[in-house]
Amino acid sequence: MHKIFTRSLVSSLVFLFTLTVSAVAKDVKAAFVYIGPTGDHGWTYQHDVGRKAVEAAGFKTTYVEGVPESADAERVLRQLANSGHDVIFTTSFGYMNPTNKVAKEFPNVKFEHATGYKREHPNVSTYAARFYEGRTILGTIAGTMTKSNVIGYVASFPIPEVIRGINSFTLAAQKVNPNIKTKIVWAFTWYDPGKEAEAAKALIDQGADVIAQHTDSTAIVQIAEKAGVYAFGQASDMDKFAPKAVLTSVENNWGPYYVDRVKAVANGTWNQKDTWHGIGDGMVVISDLDSALPADLKAKVKKLEADLASGKVHSFTGPIYDQKGNLMVADGKTADDGMLAGMMTYVKGVEGDIPN
Amino acid sequence: MKLPPKNLVCLWEGEKLIKIVKRDQPSRAIFFLTPVLAIFLTLVAGGLIFYILGFKPFEALKFFFIVPIADMYGFSELLLKATPLCLIAIGLSFCFKSNNWNIGAEGQLTFGAIVSGGVALLFYNQEGFYILPIVLLAGAVGGMLYASIPAILKTYFNTNEILVSLMLVYVSKLILDYLVVGPWSNPEGFNFPETRQFSESARLPLLFEGLRIHAGIFLALAAVIISWFIFYKTYLGFQMKVSGFSLKTARYAGYKGKKMIILVFLISGACAGLAGVGEITGPIGQLHREVSPDYGFTAIIVAFLGRLHPVGIIFASLVVAITYLGAETAQIFMQIPKYTGQVFQGMILFFLLASDYLLFFKFKFIGSKK
Numbered sequence: 221m222h223k224i225f226t227r228s229l230v231s232s233l234v235f236l237f238t239l240t241v242s243a244v245a246k247d248v249k250a251a252f253v254y255i256g257p258t259g260d261h262g263w264t265y266q267h268d269v270g271r272k273a274v275e276a277a278g279f280k281t282t283y284v285e286g287v288p289e290s291a292d293a294e295r296v297l298r299q300l301a302n303s304g305h306d307v308i309f310t311t312s313f314g315y316m317n318p319t320n321k322v323a324k325e326f327p328n329v330k331f332e333h334a335t336g337y338k339r340e341h342p343n344v345s346t347y348a349a350r351f352y353e354g355r356t357i358l359g360t361i362a363g364t365m366t367k368s369n370v371i372g373y374v375a376s377f378p379i380p381e382v383i384r385g386i387n388s389f390t391l392a393a394q395k396v397n398p399n400i401k402t403k404i405v406w407a408f409t410w411y412d413p414g415k416e417a418e419a420a421k422a423l424i425d426q427g428a429d430v431i432a433q434h435t436d437s438t439a440i441v442q443i444a445e446k447a448g449v450y451a452f453g454q455a456s457d458m459d460k461f462a463p464k465a466v467l468t469s470v471e472n473n474w475g476p477y478y479v480d481r482v483k484a485v486a487n488g489t490w491n492q493k494d495t496w497h498g499i500g501d502g503m504v505v506i507s508d509l510d511s512a513l514p515a516d517l518k519a520k521v522k523k524l525e526a527d528l529a530s531g532k533v534h535s536f537t538g539p540i541y542d543q544k545g546n547l548m549v550a551d552g553k554t555a556d557d558g559m560l561a562g563m564m565t566y567v568k569g570v571e572g573d574i575p576n
Numbered sequence: 577m578k579l580p581p582k583n584l585v586c587l588w589e590g591e592k593l594i595k596i597v598k599r600d601q602p603s604r605a606i607f608f609l610t611p612v613l614a615i616f617l618t619l620v621a622g623g624l625i626f627y628i629l630g631f632k633p634f635e636a637l638k639f640f641f642i643v644p645i646a647d648m649y650g651f652s653e654l655l656l657k658a659t660p661l662c663l664i665a666i667g668l669s670f671c672f673k674s675n676n677w678n679i680g681a682e683g684q685l686t687f688g689a690i691v692s693g694g695v696a697l698l699f700y701n702q703e704g705f706y707i708l709p710i711v712l713l714a715g716a717v718g719g720m721l722y723a724s725i726p727a728i729l730k731t732y733f734n735t736n737e738i739l740v741s742l743m744l745v746y747v748s749k750l751i752l753d754y755l756v757v758g759p760w761s762n763p764e765g766f767n768f769p770e771t772r773q774f775s776e777s778a779r780l781p782l783l784f785e786g787l788r789i790h791a792g793i794f795l796a797l798a799a800v801i802i803s804w805f806i807f808y809k810t811y812l813g814f815q816m817k818v819s820g821f822s823l824k825t826a827r828y829a830g831y832k833g834k835k836m837i838i839l840v841f842l843i844s845g846a847c848a849g850l851a852g853v854g855e856i857t858g859p860i861g862q863l864h865r866e867v868s869p870d871y872g873f874t875a876i877i878v879a880f881l882g883r884l885h886p887v888g889i890i891f892a893s894l895v896v897a898i899t900y901l902g903a904e905t906a907q908i909f910m911q912i913p914k915y916t917g918q919v920f921q922g923m924i925l926f927f928l929l930a931s932d933y934l935l936f937f938k939f940k941f942i943g944s945k946k
Contacts, residue, residue, distance in 0.1 A: 284907050286914050288869040291859035295653050296904050337766055378757055380767050564767050
């Protein structure tokens with residue numbers, strides 16, 4: 221009798237325990253894998269701002285920073301999938317293959333890979349932002365503000381994302397100032413303050429009086445501040461690092477997307493998607509415009525921002541010619557996403573060749 | 577006043593004296609004990625740092641050093657991580673033992689990965705048992721070629737091998753960048769900086785289903801055994817030892833220094849190159865910009881922590897490997913910044929160098945003064 225009682229007590233306890241465990245499992249936990257330190261004030265910093273938005277929405281989050289894109293990424297992903305995380309955001313291109321590999325082993329965990337194109341399993345989504353829309357605005361400002369008609373551009377790696385940015389920037393600058401030239405220096409890094417600073421100095425020495433960047437550190441805007449030229453913040457609002465130089469910044473705003481996706485996991489409505497959001501969806505945000513901008517330019521920029529958001533204006537509207545004068549996009553047409561995704565040629569007005 | 581003999585240092589002048597005395601000969605027992613002492617001091621200092629940062633020190637240390645290897649998967653990851661470190665450190669110990677300061681193992685690894693990756697891409701979509709051996713050989717040859725540059729420059733042009741080998745690291749990374757961005761990039765890959773995935777025949781076989789540990793570990797073990805044999809059972813090993821103690825003696829004994837310098841660099845390069853192939857044909861499966869998280873540099877710590885002894889290097893590679901895994905676990909479960917892993921690696925080296933003082937000096941208690 222006594223034994224039976226103990227046994228039933230134990231089994232009911234076990235039952236209760238399973239109940240609580242399954243109740244806990246409904247609390248969705250999100251994990252974030254970062255390429256750099258959360259304090260880079262660029263790419264990773266902005267993803268972490270997005271993670272904090274997820275926390276603020278009432279979900280638990282975990283992050284691992286400085287995860288190299290070597291064999292280590294796969295272990296970190298597997299460990300996160302194994303330790304009760306329901307959705308994992310992998311925020312660098314190099315995590316693409318490990319993400320898909322681990323996703324296959326954990327079909328119940330959702331994976332969200334930033335900037336990649338492989339969705340080999342139903343639990344993998346990809347997302348990216350149309351940063352080139354922000355660069356259309358920067359180009360408009362740069363083309364108007366330059367006096368030397370030479371605009372410097374510090375680029376990271378010759379991949380479509382970066383080429384697209386250079387083109388979008390140059391096209392917009394040419395529209396307001398047909399005489400401008402865009403000079404590119406390739407830093408071959410996403411984050412290396414020393415190299416970025418040297419690249420910026422080289423451009424200033426070549427007569428550039430506005431510097432744009434597609435690298436993540438604040439070194440370039442600080443060099444611009446010292447040299448008395450203009451610059452633009454990248455990824456986050458960099459105004460506080462160079463109040464005079466920074467005319468505006470293009471901010472990566474991942475928060476709304478992250479909250480949305482984690483909520484979808486919690487509600488069971490998560491589905492595989494390929495997201496490419498721009499200014500209209502709030503994934504790309506233009507920071508406050510500097511007081512150095514004349515009022516008419518400010519108004520023009522505000523209108524352009526609204527038109528890009530509504531889709532009335534497209535960054536790549538024809539006619540667009542490449543460096544050799546071949547037609548890339550016909551008059552009145554706009555470039556489709558396929559063309560944008562694989563863009564590996566400069567438009568007319570960009571100086572130099574794509575390193576290859 | 578009578579001055580104490582030169583090799584006596586008075587630590588405390590009072591009723592009793594503790595004196596630091598220079599040893600006649602470096603102590604052999606302490607030679608192998610100091611790495612253990614260094615690890616112990618690192619743990620104490622690490623615990624202290626965790627405490628200051630507001631974490632429970634013992635819990636943090638548990639997540640750092642025990643939790644990561646508590647299951648089979650974790651243990652296999654430890655071996656996976658230790659394999660390249662061990663392999664490179666064995667190679668480096670050939671150089672370091674004989675007074676050749678090869679700091680560029682990272683470059684030799686990268687170049688080995690480049691050459692073998694190129695060969696693996698030649699066999700894209702092909703099958704055959706012969707592919708993997710060719711790819712592995714290509715990696716070793718690549719590493720040797722790259723290591724021969726500082727070796728030849730040192731022997732024939734008297735350049736400093738530290739500078740040359742270090743600078744070549746950056747050159748190798750730029751070559752890799754160029755190849756994966758340009759000519760070798762995946763044609764279906766939207767111009768992203770990576771090559772195609774290698775065919776299965778070019779991949780190192782996995783040892784267990786579901787674990788990432790691969791046949792490359794046998795390369796490391798073979799290197800351990802062969803190096804032990806060379807160090808302690810051959811004339812070459814003896815020559816290296818003598819050159820390490822005194823280059824003048826080696827010259828006086830009539831050893832052909834140039835030949836040996838080139839040979840140790842080639843061995844070192846081959847090991848680093850093999851570590852590079854192990855990464856790309858093992859867990860990674862393609863070439864991209866980040867083949868190694870600086871294994872070539874970390875292996876320098878491993879080589880010294882292991883006292884340039886093959887068995888010591890096995891243990892040292894496991895200890896250093898766990899600082900990588902532990903840093904990840906500690907961040908996932910305790911939100912301790914992952915970069916503390918590097919702090920631990922730095923502390924191990926620091927304490928090792930500091931406790932080397934005990935090799936040459938000892939404390940002596942000299943009772944009462946009267």
